[in-house]
Each structure stands twice: as C-alpha cells, then as structure tokens.
Amino acid sequence: MKTILEMRNIAKYFTGVCALHNVDFTLRAGEIHALMGENGAGKSTLIKVLTGVYAKDGGEISFEGQSVTIRSPQEAQNIGISTVYQEISLCPNLTVAENMYIGRGKQSTVNWRAMERNAAAILERLSIPARAKQQLANCSLAVQQMVAIARAVDMECKALVLDEPTSSLDEQETAKLFELMRNLRDKGVGIVFVTHFLEQVYQICDRITVLRNGELVGEYGIKELPRVQLVAKMMGKELDEAAAIRHDERENSDGAVVYEAAGLSSLNCVMPFDFSIKKGEVNGFTGLLGSGRSESVRAVFGADRITGGKVKVNDRSVKITKPIHAMRQGLGYLPENRKSDGIIADLSVRDNIILALQVLKGFFRPFSKAEAEKLADEYIKALGIKTASADTPIKSLSGGNQQKVIFARWLLTHPKYLILDEPTRGIDVGTKLEIQKIVLKLAREGVCVTFISSEIEEMLRTCSRLIVMRDRKIVGELRGSEMTQDNIMRTIAGEAG
Amino acid sequence: MKKREFSLVHLIVPLLALFLLVIFNLFRDPAFFSVKLLVNNDGNYVLSGNLISILNGASELAIIALGMTIVTAATGGQDISVGAAAAIAGSVFVKILRGGDVSPPLILAAFLACCAVAMLFGAFNGSLVALFRIQPMIATLILFTAGRSIAYWINGGATPTVSGPWIGYLGGFIPGVPIPTPVFIVVICGALFALALKFTALRLYTQAVGINEGSARLNGIDTAWIKTLSFIILGLCVAVAGVVRVCRLGLINHETILLDIEMDAILAVAIGGNALSGGKFSLIGSVVGAYIIQALTTTLYAMKVPSTAVKSYKALVIIALVTIGSPVVKKYAAIWFGKLMKSQPRKEEVA
Numbered sequence: 001m002k003t004i005l006e007m008r009n010i011a012k013y014f015t016g017v018c019a020l021h022n023v024d025f026t027l028r029a030g031e032i033h034a035l036m037g038e039n040g041a042g043k044s045t046l047i048k049v050l051t052g053v054y055a056k057d058g059g060e061i062s063f064e065g066q067s068v069t070i071r072s073p074q075e076a077q078n079i080g081i082s083t084v085y086q087e088i089s090l091c092p093n094l095t096v097a098e099n100m101y102i103g104r105g106k107q108s109t110v111n112w113r114a115m116e117r118n119a120a121a122i123l124e125r126l127s128i129p130a131r132a133k134q135q136l137a138n139c140s141l142a143v144q145q146m147v148a149i150a151r152a153v154d155m156e157c158k159a160l161v162l163d164e165p166t167s168s169l170d171e172q173e174t175a176k177l178f179e180l181m182r183n184l185r186d187k188g189v190g191i192v193f194v195t196h197f198l199e200q201v202y203q204i205c206d207r208i209t210v211l212r213n214g215e216l217v218g219e220y221g222i223k224e225l226p227r228v229q230l231v232a233k234m235m236g237k238e239l240d241e242a243a244a245i246r247h248d249e250r251e252n253s254d255g256a257v258v259y260e261a262a263g264l265s266s267l268n269c270v271m272p273f274d275f276s277i278k279k280g281e282v283n284g285f286t287g288l289l290g291s292g293r294s295e296s297v298r299a300v301f302g303a304d305r306i307t308g309g310k311v312k313v314n315d316r317s318v319k320i321t322k323p324i325h326a327m328r329q330g331l332g333y334l335p336e337n338r339k340s341d342g343i344i345a346d347l348s349v350r351d352n353i354i355l356a357l358q359v360l361k362g363f364f365r366p367f368s369k370a371e372a373e374k375l376a377d378e379y380i381k382a383l384g385i386k387t388a389s390a391d392t393p394i395k396s397l398s399g400g401n402q403q404k405v406i407f408a409r410w411l412l413t414h415p416k417y418l419i420l421d422e423p424t425r426g427i428d429v430g431t432k433l434e435i436q437k438i439v440l441k442l443a444r445e446g447v448c449v450t451f452i453s454s455e456i457e458e459m460l461r462t463c464s465r466l467i468v469m470r471d472r473k474i475v476g477e478l479r480g481s482e483m484t485q486d487n488i489m490r491t492i493a494g495e496a497g
Numbered sequence: 498m499k500k501r502e503f504s505l506v507h508l509i510v511p512l513l514a515l516f517l518l519v520i521f522n523l524f525r526d527p528a529f530f531s532v533k534l535l536v537n538n539d540g541n542y543v544l545s546g547n548l549i550s551i552l553n554g555a556s557e558l559a560i561i562a563l564g565m566t567i568v569t570a571a572t573g574g575q576d577i578s579v580g581a582a583a584a585i586a587g588s589v590f591v592k593i594l595r596g597g598d599v600s601p602p603l604i605l606a607a608f609l610a611c612c613a614v615a616m617l618f619g620a621f622n623g624s625l626v627a628l629f630r631i632q633p634m635i636a637t638l639i640l641f642t643a644g645r646s647i648a649y650w651i652n653g654g655a656t657p658t659v660s661g662p663w664i665g666y667l668g669g670f671i672p673g674v675p676i677p678t679p680v681f682i683v684v685i686c687g688a689l690f691a692l693a694l695k696f697t698a699l700r701l702y703t704q705a706v707g708i709n710e711g712s713a714r715l716n717g718i719d720t721a722w723i724k725t726l727s728f729i730i731l732g733l734c735v736a737v738a739g740v741v742r743v744c745r746l747g748l749i750n751h752e753t754i755l756l757d758i759e760m761d762a763i764l765a766v767a768i769g770g771n772a773l774s775g776g777k778f779s780l781i782g783s784v785v786g787a788y789i790i791q792a793l794t795t796t797l798y799a800m801k802v803p804s805t806a807v808k809s810y811k812a813l814v815i816i817a818l819v820t821i822g823s824p825v826v827k828k829y830a831a832i833w834f835g836k837l838m839k840s841q842p843r844k845e846e847v848a
Contacts, residue, residue: 303715324717335715344709346776351701358698359717366698
C-alpha cells in the first residue's frame with residue numbers, strides 16, 4: 001500500500017513544556033490508523049501540527065511524497081487533509097447545509113439551491129438523520145458530529161483525521177459511522193482515528209501508533225498488539241487496575257436518605273419523576289442518548305427551570321430552583337458538556353478550581369491570592385493535574401486534565417451529593433480509572449454520587465443501583481444481581497425482564 | 498524591565514503608545530512638558546502646562562472608562578448611553594443646587610441624588626441586558642436616544658449655571674493645592690475600584706460571566722445580577738464624571754455635556770488591551786487608554802491643528818494603536834520576541 005502521509009521527528013514546545021518530542025507518524029492510503037495515548041500524550045497536539053493549527057518546532061511532513069509546510073487548517077484542507085475535531089466546531093446558529101459548505105467556495109456568491117441539494121444528497125448517502133435546511137442547534141450532539149464528518153468527507157480529502165468522533169455517539173450511530181469509515185477506506189482514503197474506546201480500535205483499525213508523554217512508543221499492526229499490551233504501552237506499565245475497581249458495598253440499605261424528590265419536572269421536558277439517593281450510595285442514570293438522563297440530573301441540580309415537584313434534603317423540605325440553592329444543600333454537578341458548561345476557558349486553572357467554593361463562600365468574602373493558591377496547589381497535586389502552573393489558562397490543558405480541574409472544583413466544596421454527568425467522556429483509560437476510584441472512595445466516605453456514562457461497563461463497575469430511562473421517563477430500576485448488560489438493554493427496549 | 502508579569506505584558510501596547518507620544522512631543526517641542534507655577538484668578542498658586550491639562554482633562558473619561566471596563570468584561574458589550582446618562586445626572590445635580598445656597602451639605606445631597614438617579618438608569622440598562630437578553634448596544638441605544646431629552650425636561654430647557662466656592666474647589670483647585678481636584682477624584686475612584694476588587698469577588702464573578710455565562714450559572718453565580726451590577730457600577734461612574742464636568746464648567750448644557758464620551762470610553766477600554774468581547778480585564782489598561790486619548794488630543798491642539806481636523810488625526814493614531822494591539826500582530830510579535838529570547842537567553846533588552 002502507498003504511503004500518503006509521513007511525519008518525521010516532529011517536535012512541539014509550549015512555553016517551557018515539551019508537548020511532542022521526535023514523533024514519527026506514517027499514514028498509508030486506504031487504512032484506518034488508530035492514534036492512541038493517554039491525556040497529554042500528545043495526540044491532539046500531533047493532529048494540530050498536522051492540520052496547521054500549531055506551527056511545528058521541528059521535523060518534517062511529507063504528503064504524497066512531497067515535503068509540505070502546512071501553515072493553516074485552510075492549507076491542510078487544500079492539499080487534502082480534513083479534520084473533524086473532538087469538540088464540535090461548527091456554527092450552531094447556521095443550517096446543516098450552511099455548516100457543510102461554509103468557508104469552502106472561492107467564489108463570492110452562493111448558489112443556495114445547489115448547496116442545499118448537494119447537502120441533502122450527502123446526508124442521504126450517509127444516512128444522517130438531519131435535514132439540509134434544519135438549524136444545526138436543533139440536531140442532537142451525535143447528529144452534529146456526523147454533519148461535521150459529512151463536511152469533511154465531501155471535501156474530497158485524501159487523509160481524514162477524526163479526533164474522538166465517537167465520544168458522543170451511541171452504539172447504533174457509532175456503527176453507522178464505522179460503516180462510513182470502511183467505505184472511505186475502501187476508496188483509498190487514509191483515516192487517522194483518535195479514540196479512547198479500545199473496543200472500537202479493534203473493531204475497525206488496521207494499525208496503531210501509540211504515544212506517551214509526547215514521545216513515540218511505537219507503531220504496530222492491529223494483530224500483533226493484544227488489548228492488554230496496548231493498555232500497558234499507553235500507560236507505560238503493566239497493570240490490571242480495572243479489575244480491582246469494584247463497588248464493595250454493593251448495597252448499603254442502612255444509609256439515611258440524603259436527597260429525595262417527588263414529582264420533579266423541569267422545562268427541559270422531563271416527565272415528572274420520583275428519585276432518592278442514600279448516604280454512600282452510587283447510582284446511575286442510563287438510557288439512550290436523548291432519553292432524558294442528563295435532563296433529569298439537571299433538574300435535580302436546578303440547572304433548568306423547575307416546573308414542579310417536592311424536594312427533601314436530609315429529610316427537610318427545601319426549594320431547589322437554581323444551582324446556588326442546590327450548592328447550599330451540599331450538591332455538586334459536573335456537567336455533560338465540559339466545554340460549554342464546565343470550564344471557564346480563559347481563566348486560570350486556579351480560578352477554575354476555586355470558583356464553586358468562592359461562590360458558596362459569598363461575593364463579599366473573596367479568597368486571598370495566597371489562600372486560593374494553596375487550595376489550588378493542593379488539589380492539583382491530589383488529582384495529579386498536568387499543568388504548567390496554576391496560572392495557566394484552563395483552555396490550554398488537555399481534555400482529561402480539564403475534567404480533573406472541574407472535578408477538583410466540586411471536591412473542594414466537600415459535597416454531600418455529587419452528580420457526575422459523563423465525567424469520563426473523551427478521557428483516556430488511566431484517568432478514567434482514577435475518576436472511578438475517586439468516586440468509590442467518596443462513596444466510602446459517605447458521599448452519595450450519581451454517575452452517568454455512555455459506557456455501560458463503567459456504570460456496572462461503579463454503581464450499586466441503575467435507573468433506566470426511555471423517552472424522558474424512568475422505566476425501571478435495577479440493583480444488585482439484576483444489573484447486567486442484558487437486563488439493561490431489555491429494560492431500555494421495554495421488554496419485561 | 499524588571500519582572501515580566503502577566504499584567505505587564507497586557508499593558509505593553511498602551512504603555513508603548515504613551516511612551517511614543519512622549520518621545521514625539523519631546524522632539525517636536527521640548528517645552529511641551531514644561532510645568533509652571535502660576536497664580537490664578539482666585540489668587541492660588543497652581544500648576545499649569547500641557548502635562549497638567551492632560552491629567553486634568555482626561556479625568557471624566559478615565560472615571561467612565563473604569564465602569565465601562567466592568568460592563569465590557571461582564572456582558573461582552575458596551576454601554577453607549579453614558580454621555581446621555583451623564584447629562585441626566587448633571588441636570589439632577591444642578592436642579593437641586595439651583596434652589597438653595599451652594600453649601601457643602603447641599604452639594605453632598607445633590608451628589609447622592611444624582612448618583613441614585615444614574616444608578617437607577619444603570620439598573621434599567623442592566624435589566625434590559627440581563628433579563629431580556631437584549632444586546633448591550635441596542636439596550637443602551639434607548640437611553641442614548643432619550644437621555645438628553647430627559648435632561649432637557651429636568652431643567653426646563655435652560656442652561657442653568659451653578660457657582661460658589663465649593664463648586665470651584667471641586668471642578669478647579671482647592672486653595673493651597675496646586676493640582677486640579679478632578680485628578681484627585683480619579684485617584685479616589687481608582688482606589689475605590691481597587692478596594693472593591695480586593696474585598697469582593699467582583700473580578701472572578703464578572704470574568705466568569707463574561708467568558709462562559711452558562712458555566713458561571715451552573716456554578717451558582719447569579720449571572721443576571723452580576724450583569725446588572727456592572728451597569729449600576731458604571732452608572733455610579735457616570736454620576737461622578739457628570740458632577741466633575743458640571744463643577745468644572747459651572748453650568749450644564751444638556752446637549753453638549755460629555756458629548757461622544759461613550760466612544761472615547763469604549764476606545765480607552767480597547768486601547769487598554771481589554772477584549773471588547775468580555776472576559777479578562779485590566780482597569781489600569783483602560784485608565785492608561787483614557788490618558789492616551791487625552792494626550793493625543795492635547796498634542797494635536799498644541800500642534801495648532803484646527804479643531805475640526807483633530808478628530809481625523811486622532812482616528813489615524815487610533816488605527817495604528819488598535820492594529821498594533823490586534824491578535825494577529827501580537828502573535829507575530831510573540832514569535833519574533835521568542836526568537837530574540839532564544840538567541841540571547843536571559844538577557845533583558847535595553848528599554
């Protein structure tokens with residue numbers, strides 16, 4: 001097979017931190033090549049160097065046998081390298097068709113009709129459930145992701161970079177995407193696939209390149225690298241920690257009820273639901289995307305407008321209609337969408353860490369710089385957050401480290417009840433395990449936790465009770481031995497177990 | 498240069514601009530900076546010269562720029578009604594003083610009343626922005642349009658004068674002090690802002706709201722209140738600026754008082770290195786920006802540029818300033834600077 005892309009000795013430095021050190025990467029035509037590594041291993045940086053977002057500090061890139069210098073994403077696109085980023089970077093206020101064609105034509109006029117016709121044809125061909133004239137914001141996250149891919153695909157690319165394309169897709173949608181990827185591969189497109197889902201790598205990829213701490217670990221054929229070894233290579237050590245994580249006290253029925261809601265509903269179209277959680281319990285909301293699991297916990301935290309229901313915390317009636325009310329009752333909420341709801345991008349890691357605690361403390365009692373520094377340093381160390389300093393803007397951290405910062409923010413408030421919506425999305429295996437461990441440790445200390453994840457396996461491991469949702473209603477509750485993949489699927493599908 | 502701190506990096510462009518203005522004036526006319534001690538009409542010894550008139554003349558602008566910075570940071574928008582609101586505030590001030598003898602207690606009462614009115618109008622702007630989610634420029638366009646008419650109505654269309662020794666003290670000089678009082682008022686305002694930032698979480702809250710409102714809300718911040726608060730703070734600044742201007746002139750003309758100051762204030766914020774889209778802010782930057790604008794005006798007048806042409810010359814300099822401060826130029830400057838540092842490590846450049 002022909003090599004279309006070759007990167008040799010790539011180096012990249014960020015103010016004092018070495019992000020990439022002599023990394024090689026080779027992509028052949030007609031292959032799907034997994035780029036693997038933990039948070040901060042340099043995957044995103046390598047891709048951004050390839051697509052011209054960052055200027056490289058050393059090394060060479062050759063594309064189709066010719067040495068190239070890529071100075072901007074536009075240039076990358078022009079020579080045939082298209083990218084779909086981890087966090088969707090489309091314009092939500094434009095239509096699907098506009099998003100697919102924006103910034104592409106050289107001519108100054110737009111043929112709207114042709115644009116919409118073409119867009120509709122591509123959507124049809126890729127069987128993406130969206131209409132060309134629909135506003136993008138009205139599509140689900142998954143569909144938005146697919147539109148982004150459709151845009152890249154339509155640009156006749158020779159190399160396609162997919163950075164965590166499946167992190168917000170459910171199984172069905174992932175399957176559809178894979179079909180599309182195989183299709184493209186057979187047409188001779190080289191695909192770089194960045195993901196944290198090991199399963200998916202073995203489902204679809206031909207070769208794997210592993211990075212660690214900004215350095216190349218190696219390049220392997222899929223057959224010569226069993227799963228366990230891949231994990232070991234990514235983490236730099238042999239370990240079987242995943243098996244060690246188990247919820248010990250599967251059921252602590254003696255715990256007092258910490259939070260209790262009756263008939264809770266919000267404007268974000270959740271049906272009124274009852275829900276309670278006990279001290280030291282870890283429960284989960286599960287269901288397909290759009291089933292209302294996120295909306296339910298948002299209602300618990302008062303993040304959306306509450307339209308009804310009674311809430312008791314520690315057996316006392318309370319009113320939770322705003323996040324601050326929930327926070328005062330000892331609730332914490334790590335939102336599903338880190339970029340838009342979690343981080344304050346331009347603020348420093350330190351400010352991001354102390355934010356929630358500062359708000360609880362009050363407007364007129366600010367932390368002094370020294371106090372804030374001390375708290376931030378303590379949690380940066382405790383959670384192993386990789387950052388140049390506490391003053392670094394959070395936006396320049398890798399996704400997993402950003403998530404740890406948000407985690408630290410809530411741990412700092414010593415919550416009695418912590419809601420985690422997809423805390424491990426887009427995060428590498430090592431950090432995932434760390435977060436799961438923290439959750440279980442919190443539970444042992446008597447904190448109750450709601451844990452939501454798209455990976456059922458992860459929920460089975462950490463939760464002692466699962467609440468199953470379908471079409472914005474709670475349709476079942478599974479505990480103990482009832483909690484199996486099969487049972488969950490059946491409950492979601494609505495078959496009597 | 499000593500330690501390179503973040504705030505200093507932020508201020509490079511405005512400080513450089515100020516520095517260049519000074520150099521330019523030194524070469525053009527070394528006497529530009531001469532400051533003399535004169536006896537004024539009231540028999541006081543006062544300092545006089547271009548430097549003093551820059552410091553003095555920029556007072557109102559600097560005060561409003563402080564408030565404008567907070568509004569910009571919290572809402573990612575600007576208030577274009579400050580001139581009109583100052584006309585209202587000034588009119589209220591004059592209206593109260595016209596009735597009685599101009600004694601310090603009455604001045605204080607008038608000042609407090611005009612603060613209250615200006616803050617009320619600030620709250621009006623703020624709630625349009627925060628509760629109804631109208632874009633700040635459109636929301637404040639309402640008061641921009643109506644403000645001077647309201648001011649007209651307060652004093653019945655006259656251009657009333659106020660006089661008295663205390664008015665003179667506030668707008669001019671206090672006997673025995675050779676520096677104009679408005680300069681001290683700027684210092685007091687700056688100090689109050691510094692205290693507010695030190696003893697409240699105002700900076701963290703406004704920045705959080707300005708950068709990511711959704712996230713700020715989920716962290717328990719009352720985003721609507723913070724936005725409204727920023728407009729109320731600006732209202733307070735407007736009241737102070739209005740009173741300073743009234744005392745300076747001894748009269749109020751509701752049509753011309755602080756005319757077009759909103760544009761200069763927004764410009765001061767921008768020159769100060771603040772993103773007009775909100776988020777992180779530097780108050781010192783905005784104040785330096787205000788003095789740059791005034792220094793520019795004074796320089797042009799000193800060069801005998803006809804007053805009708807001053808604005809176009811100002812525009813030329815501003816084009817240069819905002820381009821230098823633009824992200825594109827900054828990026829290239831950073832690359833260039835990085836190379837410089839690499840070739841001669843640990844060596845500070847000669848200023």
